[in-house]
Every structure is written in C-alpha cells, then in structure tokens.
Amino acid sequence: MRTWWIIYLKELRSFFLSPLAFIVMALFTFLNGWLFIGVVSAMREKAMPYSLVYQLFGSGWFWMGFFILFPLITMRLFAEEKKMGTFEGLMTAPVRTIEVLLGKYSAAVTVYLAMIVPLLLFFPIFKMITEQEGAYNAGALWGSIIGLILIGAFNTAIGTLASAMTSNQLIAAMLTFVGVMLHYFFGFFSSLTTVADSRWNALLNYFSTPVHMRYLSEGLIDSRPIVYYLSFSLFLLAITYHLIESRKWTV
Amino acid sequence: MIEVSGLTKRYVGHTAVDDVSFSVKKGEIVGFLGPNGAGKSTTIKMLTCYLTPTAGTATIDGLDVERDSIQVRRRIGYMPENVPLYLDMRVSEYLRFRGALKGLGGRKLTAAVDEAMEICSLVDVQRKIIGTLSKGYRQRVGLADALVHKPELLILDEPTNGLDPQQIRLFRDLIKDLGKRHTIFLSTHILPEVEMTCNRVLIINRGKLRASDTPKNLVRRRRQGGEVVVDIKADASAASQAIQALKGVTDVETEGVDGDWARLAISSKGKADLTERIHDLAVDQSWKIRELVQRDATLEDAFVDLVRKDGVSK
Ligand SMILES: Nc1ncnc2c1ncn2[C@@H]1O[C@H](COP(=O)(O)OP(=O)(O)OP(=O)(O)O)[C@@H](O)[C@H]1O
Numbered sequence A: 001m002r003t004w005w006i007i008y009l010k011e012l013r014s015f016f017l018s019p020l021a022f023i024v025m026a027l028f029t030f031l032n033g034w035l036f037i038g039v040v041s042a043m044r045e046k047a048m049p050y051s052l053v054y055q056l057f058g059s060g061w062f063w064m065g066f067f068i069l070f071p072l073i074t075m076r077l078f079a080e081e082k083k084m085g086t087f088e089g090l091m092t093a094p095v096r097t098i099e100v101l102l103g104k105y106s107a108a109v110t111v112y113l114a115m116i117v118p119l120l121l122f123f124p125i126f127k128m129i130t131e132q133e134g135a136y137n138a139g140a141l142w143g144s145i146i147g148l149i150l151i152g153a154f155n156t157a158i159g160t161l162a163s164a165m166t167s168n169q170l171i172a173a174m175l176t177f178v179g180v181m182l183h184y185f186f187g188f189f190s191s192l193t194t195v196a197d198s199r200w201n202a203l204l205n206y207f208s209t210p211v212h213m214r215y216l217s218e219g220l221i222d223s224r225p226i227v228y229y230l231s232f233s234l235f236l237l238a239i240t241y242h243l244i245e246s247r248k249w250t251v
Numbered sequence B: 001m002i003e004v005s006g007l008t009k010r011y012v013g014h015t016a017v018d019d020v021s022f023s024v025k026k027g028e029i030v031g032f033l034g035p036n037g038a039g040k041s042t043t044i045k046m047l048t049c050y051l052t053p054t055a056g057t058a059t060i061d062g063l064d065v066e067r068d069s070i071q072v073r074r075r076i077g078y079m080p081e082n083v084p085l086y087l088d089m090r091v092s093e094y095l096r097f098r099g100a101l102k103g104l105g106g107r108k109l110t111a112a113v114d115e116a117m118e119i120c121s122l123v124d125v126q127r128k129i130i131g132t133l134s135k136g137y138r139q140r141v142g143l144a145d146a147l148v149h150k151p152e153l154l155i156l157d158e159p160t161n162g163l164d165p166q167q168i169r170l171f172r173d174l175i176k177d178l179g180k181r182h183t184i185f186l187s188t189h190i191l192p193e194v195e196m197t198c199n200r201v202l203i204i205n206r207g208k209l210r211a212s213d214t215p216k217n218l219v220r221r222r223r224q225g226g227e228v229v230v231d232i233k234a235d236a237s238a239a240s241q242a243i244q245a246l247k248g249v250t251d252v253e254t255e256g257v258d259g260d261w262a263r264l265a266i267s268s269k270g271k272a273d274l275t276e277r278i279h280d281l282a283v284d285q286s287w288k289i290r291e292l293v294q295r296d297a298t299l300e301d302a303f304v305d306l307v308r309k310d311g312v313s314k
C-alpha cells in the first residue's frame, strides 16, 4: 500500500512535470470545447429530441479524441523505464509487482480524470450562463460521468498493457491507438447493424461503447456496462502483471 | 552472506551462467571478474531477484532469492550496469524516492539521504537535475542510491565503468571505505582495481567459474616463471639469439627498437634468476645496458591465462 502510493505520486509528478501533459490537456480541452460549441449551435438551429449531454457524448467526434488521448497518457508507463534501464532498479527494490502495476495504472487513470474535468465543467457553466434549465438533467450528467470513468479505466488498461509489451514508446502508443480504436469501432458498427436474432443484438450491444454511452447519457445506469468495463480492465491488468513477471524467465 | 550453488541461467541456444557455485562471507570485498559476455551481469541479476535462475539456488543472508525475494531485496543495495537513473529528477528528490521505495520514511529518510549524499560527495549538486550531471556524478548518484537504506550487502555491476582515471581512483577509495561497513560484491574489467580493493577474486568465463582466490594467490599460482626486460645497445636479432642460448630461457621477444637500442622481454622456466646471467652476458659481449628488470606477473597475466585457456565467448 505504501509502495503503491510512492509510485503513484512519482508517476503523477513525472507526468505533470513534462510539457506533454499540458499540450495534451490543452488540445483535448480545446477540441472538446469546439465540439461543445458545435453541439450547442446545432441545438439552436432546430429543436432536438435529446439533451445536451446526450448530444455531446453521442457524437463520434468526441471519441476521436480518445484514440489519441490514451496512447499519450500511457505510452511512457513501462516502455520508458525499460528503455532507460530504470526498470531494473525499480524491480530490484523491495517492491511487489502488483504495487508497481497498480501505482502506475492508477496514476494514469488520475491523469485521464484530470483531463476530463474541464470538459465536465462545460455543462454547469453552460447552464449558469444561459439559464437553460432544460439543457440536461443531473441523472444524464452523472450517468455520463460514470460512463467516462469506466471507459477511461478500460482504455487506460489497454494502454498499460501495450506499454508493458515493448521498450519503444512509439510502438506502445500505436498499439494503444489501434486497441482503443478497434474496440470503439467494433461497438460502433455493431450498434448500427440489426441482426434478425435479437439475442445476437443483445450480445453485440454488451460490448458496444456507443450503446453504453447512449443509455448512460440518458441517465439510465445499468449494471451490465459497469461489470463489463471493470472485469475487462481487470483482465487486461492481469495479463500485464504476468507480462511483467515473465521477464524473470526470459529464455 | 551470499551462498550460490549450481546456479544456471539458460537463454535460447546458449547458457549464460553454467553451474556456478561460490560463497561470500560477511565483510568480504569480492571482485567478480570476466571478459565481456562471461555472464557476470546475468549472475548479478539472479542475485538481485531481477531474473529467476533456470537451475540452482542462491541465498542472501540465508534467504532464498526466489522464495524470500522481498526480504532479499531489502538486504541488498544494487547498482546496475550503466547506472540507469531518472534523468528528469533532482538528485535529492531521486534519492528520497529510492529511499522511500526501500522502506524509509519521515525523518529517517531525510537523515539517510543526507548521509548517502555526504558519503558520495553529492551535497553540492543535490538540487541539480540528474540529466545535467556528468558521468562521474551520475555514478555517484547510483552508488548513493545503492547504500541509502544501509544494506548489509552492496552489489555493484561495473561501478567504475566509463570514468576517467581520477574518478576511478576516487571511486576505488570510496569502495574500500564502504568495505568497512558493508559486504561488497562488485564486477569489473579493471584488474588493478581488483588487486587494490578486493580480498578475493572470482573469475568467470563463458558462464563457468574458473577461479576463486585472493589476488595474490592467483598471481603466485600463475608465476612459475617470471619475465625479465632488458634494454641494451645491440642488434636486436643477434642479441635475441645469444640470450635464447642461455640456460633456463624459454622465449625472447623483441618489444621495441629505439635507434641502436633494443628492448627485449625474456621469459624463463623455473625460479632461476635470469637478471644475473643476462648481465654477465651483456658484459661479456660489451653491450651497454640502460635497463634490466625482473617484471612481476600481474593479475592481468593470470586473468588472460585463465581466460585464454578456454577461449573467449562470443
Ligand atoms: N536477455 C538475453 N537473451 C539472450 N541472451 C542474453 C540475454 N542477456 C544476456 N545474454 C547473453 O548472455 C551472455 C552473458 O551476458 P552478461 O550480460 O551476463 O555478460 P557480462 O559478463 O555481464 O558481460 P559484460 O562485461 O559485457 O557486461 C552473453 O553472451 C549475452 O549475449
């Protein structure tokens, strides 16, 4: 627990002391601000059946940012240490692999949360300025926040695994990009197709981020996506754990 | 302190460490010597729990490196080859991080970091970013990291690699001094260093342990014969032939010719003192002598001999 905390702080520190952090944060916030304005002006053009929250997170554009965000947040985690050789110093200190893994992972999740806080502030600010009470309701916002946290935890786990697979940050970033994108588009296309057999639909929707977010941003909080993202994050972290341990047995 | 038995590490296609057994007693300074690719770092990585042995066991202070890994790591201060460091951190900040990882906290941590910086003469650069430091200073940061938690055992993989002669001397003195408080296991290529700092030498080649002895004994064991160097004013080849004919001489080698002067290295069999005979011969032939010395065998000779016997690994 103590070691976890020490590593967590160290990771946060090295992230926020690098210029990359601020570039990523500024870019992500700027893009989302731009998208937000787009959604707001679209709603001004004509009446929309959906809330502001639903419109924003239902937009494919919003998720594009994620394809870049997660590679940038997670690529350093293990790849950099392996390249620099500091990984050897780290693992020969009296630390447990699980503490190292969770320290790094939770730091990356924290960075991600810090990135989406400005975005979440858009909504109350919008409400305050425009006094549009009907723009969205609290349930929709909370549902979306839960969705963003779960999806973030899952995507960070993809990135953590990718970073543990290589000592090249660029390769780690590309693997994460591909992983996050494939997962999203799988869900995106499966949410468009309707198979005659509705059992198949249900199964495909179980994996679909757009479908999850559609419900969550309507304020419908369901246990299925929660179980889905948590169990798969855990699964990816378990693989990462074994990957880190496997270096000991290199043949 | 260290007890190694039958230690083996196999990579695909070849065996990096092959059935190595040795032990290191508390308080010893042991040098681990071997050519490139001999398996030094691999052995050290197994001792520090970074790699798991393919076969055999290693214990530190009676604790098994596999079963009691965390306990073992608490007792070891390790400085890896090439001294990897977080280049974006400040010296004191880095040492605080490392000390904390090794279980120190609060005032104890501050005191330990200060002491380690004091020992390694880092106090003046403690606010500097490690990436801006010279190699010599980085090496000291690595050493300070290894000893910050006051481990019983220091394991240093080529601690003086890449340092200039003055830094090497400083480091050597530092290590000697640390030897009063810690058991030290260090790997190196630099032979004089081993002769000066270590109580005992282990020589490894192609994954196999070739010798384990004091530097003195290793040299003595090798020195059945000695070598005499003579610098004379004479024709090199004629003088070589004349000397070759002397009793006890096995080989004469021309080391260099400088104008009229020839420098010859003469090897002998047995303990016969050749200097006298060569002197007599020179007087006889009326060669002028400007140098005539008995050259002692060095650890380097012993090392080269041992290693040459079974060839150098790829
Ligand atoms: N991960 C690995 N996979 C395969 N072979 C390896 C691996 N690591 C080391 N080796 C091989 O094992 C042998 C021993 O390497 P090791 O690094 O232990 O040598 P060393 O004695 O430390 O050499 P040096 O003096 O150059 O540091 C070498 O032949 C090396 O190529």
Ligand SMILES: [Mg+2]
Pocket: B040, B041, B042, B081, B157
């Ligand atoms: Mg080595």
